[in-house]
Amino acid sequence: MIAKNKCRVGTRSSQLALWQTHHVIEALQAHFPETEFEVVEMSTKGDRILDQALSAIGDKGLFTRDLEEAMHSGAIDFAVHSLKDMPSVLPDGLGLTAMLKREDPRDALLAKNNVKRVEDLPAKAIVGTSSLRRKAQLLSKRPDLDVRDLRGNVQTRVRKFEEGPFDAAILAGAGLHRMAMEDYISDYLPLDHFIPAVGQGIVVVESRLDDELMLEMLAQINDKEAQTCSAAERAFMRRLEGGCQVPIGALASIEGEGLSLRGFLGRVDGSEAIIKEKQGAVAEAETLGQALAEDMLAGSGQAILNDIRKG
Numbered sequence: 001m002i003a004k005n006k007c008r009v010g011t012r013s014s015q016l017a018l019w020q021t022h023h024v025i026e027a028l029q030a031h032f033p034e035t036e037f038e039v040v041e042m043s044t045k046g047d048r049i050l051d052q053a054l055s056a057i058g059d060k061g062l063f064t065r066d067l068e069e070a071m072h073s074g075a076i077d078f079a080v081h082s083l084k085d086m087p088s089v090l091p092d093g094l095g096l097t098a099m100l101k102r103e104d105p106r107d108a109l110l111a112k113n114n115v116k117r118v119e120d121l122p123a124k125a126i127v128g129t130s131s132l133r134r135k136a137q138l139l140s141k142r143p144d145l146d147v148r149d150l151r152g153n154v155q156t157r158v159r160k161f162e163e164g165p166f167d168a169a170i171l172a173g174a175g176l177h178r179m180a181m182e183d184y185i186s187d188y189l190p191l192d193h194f195i196p197a198v199g200q201g202i203v204v205v206e207s208r209l210d211d212e213l214m215l216e217m218l219a220q221i222n223d224k225e226a227q228t229c230s231a232a233e234r235a236f237m238r239r240l241e242g243g244c245q246v247p248i249g250a251l252a253s254i255e256g257e258g259l260s261l262r263g264f265l266g267r268v269d270g271s272e273a274i275i276k277e278k279q280g281a282v283a284e285a286e287t288l289g290q291a292l293a294e295d296m297l298a299g300s301g302q303a304i305l306n307d308i309r310k311g
């Protein structure tokens with residue numbers, strides 16, 4: 001098979017981003033031993049602004065736009081991201097052109113004093129997370145909790161959790177696994193209530209849609225199951241216009257020819273949490289995502305979205 005002699009690979013410089021990038025390069029290198037891969041580290045707006053909640057910055061391409069500009073200019077051939085950080089609509093000419101096999105998509109609880117479950121946290125316990133989804137899910141189960149902002153890369157958040165006033169913190173299990181920090185995990189949050197972020201646990205490659213040789217190379221490492229699940233989850237997100245301002249989550253799974261999708265939409269104060277599930281065909285993943293979103297909007301979902309837009 002023909003292959004590029006050299007690929008420039010763009011990534012953010014956090015340890016998680018670098019781990020993910022090396023993981024993609026390793027997979028490609030196995031198929032294309034002659035190709036040279038050069039890692040190009042870049043900082044994004046999301047890495048530069050550390051003093052504001054992500055939802056307050058209100059910029060959907062926060063962690064991706066700088067890398068996308070480098071792809072358009074030809075400075076890099078592709079970029080590696082956490083799918084979770086990708087906006088629901090990509091810039092023209094770029095696509096999500098390969099996904100790696102999904103890791104554990106669950107959120108993880110870090111807790112002091114041997115606490116294992118959210119139910120067992122003391123009254124008014126302080127829990128760190130800057131995700132509106134995690135906040136909504138926590139407060140809908142435990143309205144007494146004091147949820148406080150906790151930002152930074154994985155290592156920073158774990159350090160702030162340990163040194164700060166926090167009784168607990170929520171992070172993605174996948175990020176902790178990749179950073180070899182699973183020992184910090186008290187337990188995983190159950191998927192019946194704590195529906196993960198769209199795309200959580202999936203590493204994705206973004207590249208130019210007109211770079212056919214790159215597309216052929218990337219097709220070699222693409223995991224169909226991750227791609228199908230993400231198509232359903234992202235269609236759900238697109239229909240609900242959920243960037244980081246809207247507390248939503250979704251997780252798809254495949255059983256034979258069937259695709260199952262569970263979605264969450266809630267209010268940040270925890271006063272409402274809608275969880276719905278729907279089944280469809282693997283070949284119609286996007287239709288399933290849209291249909292689940294429609295079900296939510298037909299219930300109390302529309303009112304929740306309207307209130308978020310007003311506020």
Ligand SMILES: NCc1[nH]cc(CCC(=O)O)c1CC(=O)O
Nearest residue numbers: 082084171172174175200201202
């Ligand atoms: N928003 C940051 C981010 N993006 C992807 C992951 C974890 C890895 C993944 O979900 O693939 C994390 C860390 C976290 O949420 O704790």
